[in-house]
Amino acid sequence: MWKVLEKILHSVNQKPMTRRGIVSAVYSLFDPLGFIAAYVMKAKLLLQILSRKRLGWDDPLDEADKGQWKHWLDDLPKLQEIQVDRCFKPKEFGEVKEVQ
Numbered sequence: 001m002w003k004v005l006e007k008i009l010h011s012v013n014q015k016p017m018t019r020r021g022i023v024s025a026v027y028s029l030f031d032p033l034g035f036i037a038a039y040v041m042k043a044k045l046l047l048q049i050l051s052r053k054r055l056g057w058d059d060p061l062d063e064a065d066k067g068q069w070k071h072w073l074d075d076l077p078k079l080q081e082i083q084v085d086r087c088f089k090p091k092e093f094g095e096v097k098e099v100q
Contacts, residue, residue: 005077012073017066019050020057025073036079043072 008028015021026043029036046068050061061069089096 005080009073009076016058017061017069018058019047019055019061022047022050022069035082035084039075039079043069046072 008025011028012021012025015024022043026040026047029040031037031040046065050065055061
């Protein structure tokens with residue numbers, strides 16, 4: 001997981017802070033089960049705001065939007081702390097007699 005985050009951060013740092021760069025970074029996160037949907041939603045809301053401002057794909061962000069984007073990027077390494085157990089059986093469930 002950490003190698004993936006490093007690659008994303010490296011990729012983002014190589015691109016200018018534009019709407020196109022944000023879209024590229026946000027949609028490079030693969031989350032088919034939606035475990036990080038709340039985190040990704042913050043960046044998607046920023047993209048929505050930029051769209052409403054009619055910012056072009058390659059136009060630079062203003063300072064307020066840059067701050068919001070940098071804050072999102074600062075939280076990116078925290079994704080490595082997310083852990084999901086493979087078994088969702090409650091501890092007090094009892095003995096398992098059959099597994100499929």
